[in-house]
Structure formats: C-alpha cells, structure tokens
C-alpha cells in the first residue's frame with residue numbers, strides 16, 4: 297500500500313500537475329479532506345521561505361506528511377519581478393488574468409523578454425523537512441497564446457519550444473516544466489531514503 301501524501305496547496309491546477317507525477321509513489325490527497333477556511337499563510341520574502349511556511353502550517357495543523365509548492369515567474373528586464381509576488385502581482389484578490397495583463401503592459405516596448413519559472417517544493421514529514429528547486433528558462437511572448445494550464449502559462453514560451461505552456465497538454469508541460477523538475481529531485485530523494493531503508 298502506498299503512503300499518503302497531502303498537497304499543501306489551495307491551487308487546483310498545482311494539485312492536478314503534482315498528482316499526475318506522484319501517483320506511483322503516494323496516495324495523493326488534496327486539502328478538501330479538511331475543513332480549511334483560512335488561506336495558508338505565506339509571508340516570507342523568498343520562494344523557499346514560503347514553501348516551508350506552507351508545508352509546516354499544514355503538517356502541524358493536521359499532523360500529516362505533506363508537500364508544499366511555492367512558485368514564481370522571474371523576468372530579467374523587470375529585475376526578477378514578479379518573482380515571489382507572482383500570485384498577487386496586480387494586487388488583491390489574486391487574479392491570474394490581471395497579473396498576466398500587467399506583466400505584458402510592463403514589458404511593452406522592451407525587447408529583452410527572457411524569463412524563468414521557478415518552483416520550490418518542500419516535503420514535511422514527522423517534524424523534518426527537505427526542499428527541492430526546479431527551473432525552466434524561456435521568454436515572455438507579446439500576446440497570450442493557448443487555453444491550457446493556468447497562471448502565466450499563456451505568455452511563457454519555454455526555451456527550444458515554439459509553443460507556450462498554455463498550448464501544451466498537461467503531459468507535455470509536465471515533461472519539461474519547473475514543477476516537474478523539482479519533483480524529479482524529490483523522487484530521487486525518496487529513492488535514496490528507500491535504498492538506505494533496504495540495507
């Protein structure tokens with residue numbers, strides 16, 4: 297029987313992407329099991345701090361093993377913005393469309409469109425925690441393309457690709473994306489632990 301892992305996120309798209317990649321290792325559960333009425337706090341100033349804060353919050357509140365994800369889009373010409381503020385770039389409440397439009401507006405007339413997506417995953421279990429980072433480089437296109445994915449996907453074109461993430465299926469995005477790369481490191485970590493347990 298596979299161990300249970302809770303995903304410490306309130307973003308249903310992350311749940312979808314992570315679940316697809318974790319199903320061989322865990323019985324994955326989202327937070328709908330609990331009656332969580334508040335937003336999980338994220339007051340850190342880095343992705344790593346927020347990722348740990350979210351994981352610790354859910355692990356301690358519900359006494360479970362969990363995996364949290366904090367992600368951001370870093371645009372070179374904007375000095376790394378929106379970065380850790382990606383979810384609320386256009387202010388409160390969180391609004392993917394408004395964030396994306398503000399990003400395009402701030403890049404109007406700018407030829408350097410280089411950017412990267414970063415994810416920091418934190419696994420929190422029985423009082424200890426481990427974090428894993430994944431990134432993918434790419435460019436911000438001039439106008440949104442595609443209807444799949446979420447967030448900034450319609451304006452992010454990964455390097456060596458002609459389509460934006462929003463023009464790819466979930467499976468295609470999951471082969472190359474920041475979240476999948478961080479998750480690959482998490483799985484390698486699990487395999488190492490398993491090897492030690494087998495000796």
Ligand code: ITT
Nearest residue numbers: 305306307365366367368382383392446447448449
């Ligand atoms: P949780 O904190 O509950 O996990 P969130 O949506 O607030 O959910 P973040 O704090 O990590 O997540 O915010 C990241 C922002 O970047 C958010 O606006 C997302 O829409 C966007 N984002 C994250 N991963 C993305 C991806 O793979 N593709 C496109 N946009 C993404």
